[in-house]
Amino acid sequence: MKLLVCGGAGFIGSNFVRQRVLEHGDAVTVLDKLTYAGREENLRDVADRDGYRFVRGGIEDAAAVADATEGANAVVNFAAETHVDRSISEPDAFIRTHAMGTFVLLEAARSRGIRYVQVSTDEVYGSIEDGSFTESSPLAPSSPYSATKAGADLLVGSYHHTYGLEALICRGSNNYGPYQYPEKLIPLMILNALHGDALPVYGDGMQVRNWIYVEDFARGIGHVLEHGVPGHAYNVGGPDEAANIEVVRRIVELTGASEGLIEYVTDRPGHDRRYSLGSEKSRALGWSPQVRFDDGLERTVAWYRDNHEWWEPIRSGDYRAYYERQYGRALGERLETLD
Ligand code: NAD
Numbered sequence: 001m002k003l004l005v006c007g008g009a010g011f012i013g014s015n016f017v018r019q020r021v022l023e024h025g026d027a028v029t030v031l032d033k034l035t036y037a038g039r040e041e042n043l044r045d046v047a048d049r050d051g052y053r054f055v056r057g058g059i060e061d062a063a064a065v066a067d068a069t070e071g072a073n074a075v076v077n078f079a080a081e082t083h084v085d086r087s088i089s090e091p092d093a094f095i096r097t098h099a100m101g102t103f104v105l106l107e108a109a110r111s112r113g114i115r116y117v118q119v120s121t122d123e124v125y126g127s128i129e130d131g132s133f134t135e136s137s138p139l140a141p142s143s144p145y146s147a148t149k150a151g152a153d154l155l156v157g158s159y160h161h162t163y164g165l166e167a168l169i170c171r172g173s174n175n176y177g178p179y180q181y182p183e184k185l186i187p188l189m190i191l192n193a194l195h196g197d198a199l200p201v202y203g204d205g206m207q208v209r210n211w212i213y214v215e216d217f218a219r220g221i222g223h224v225l226e227h228g229v230p231g232h233a234y235n236v237g238g239p240d241e242a243a244n245i246e247v248v249r250r251i252v253e254l255t256g257a258s259e260g261l262i263e264y265v266t267d268r269p270g271h272d273r274r275y276s277l278g279s280e281k282s283r284a285l286g287w288s289p290q291v292r293f294d295d296g297l298e299r300t301v302a303w304y305r306d307n308h309e310w311w312e313p314i315r316s317g318d319y320r321a322y323y324e325r326q327y328g329r330a331l332g333e334r335l336e337t338l339d
């Protein structure tokens, strides 16, 4: 296939591009704005492959999108602002990218008559106490992040319904694995534990997430791209659920850090309590997750331990200022109780 992958320099997008180029032999153009979360070095394994092209630009920029779409027979859109905490403190970019950006991409796919896959999230369904969401569950997003992602999903659906665009939606649960920016729970806790920094757990730590190893999600998106029915949404959820505090305790064990680093901090405003995705529909397409959480977490800890050169520039750059704003203390500042 000849794919345009938007947001391909981020965490999940770069894992997807690696699979499509190395395992499927696809020709891939990546369109990415390179925000704080996007890095061209995430794609260095494929950068010299025939058919690979990188275009720097925003999905809301029609000229950049027109250039990048040239020759593509499908678009897969990962491009997004993805951190819930940032959507609470600075929602502007979420609205621009998810609303305007998705619109510009849909118009480009419509004018060329090519297939379009929107990468979305379980957060559009909101929080669920028991059971799991199916694709027909109502959308009830709670944060500016999930509300703008839900808005984008609705727009994608409307382009299928109104214009007959071959559009599909793929909703994933919480991803973890290599190349994830360390603002997210798992890489943040791994790097802090390796450095002996505090492990900030929001609220009571009993919020539950449905974890999926990133390579499983990327493969699920490929499956939906190839076998999904236009006009449909597909949930692609992980095999295991865990409360945040259990995840943090497991990371403490795997890194050999002290449990004394765990610190309960002020909860996230509007914090969703539990996510859980039923994925029977994507399983019926022949996809299933291969990596259980215990194994994937061990691999992820090993990857961060072995790839200092990947995270050192992040931990010594703008991330420090973000961390200070978010946690009210400098990165590396020790807990008083430990001194
Ligand atoms: P990420 O933050 O690691 O990467 C996002 C990428 O998009 C970056 O490369 C960034 O530079 C790029 N980008 C941002 N705004 C852009 C714009 N306007 N134009 C072009 N590029 C832009 O994100 P991720 O965790 O890899 O998530 C990818 C997608 O998967 C998102 O749509 C997200 O909503 C969805 N998703 C994420 C998870 C998760 O657990 N991380 C779970 C389910 C779904």
Ligand code: DAU
Pocket (backbone or CB within 6 Å): 082, 083, 084, 085, 120, 121, 122, 123, 172, 173, 174, 175, 183, 184, 185, 186, 188, 200, 201, 202, 203, 205, 207, 208, 209, 244, 268, 275
């Ligand atoms: O569910 C899919 C979603 O998962 C994606 O759509 C989002 O892009 C992705 O960021 C993620 O959202 P969450 O809010 O679930 O992920 P995050 O890693 O920010 O937090 C996971 C849980 O851990 C959540 O309950 C908040 C908690 N947490 C997070 C951080 C960063 C803490 O307790 N302490 C922390 O420092």
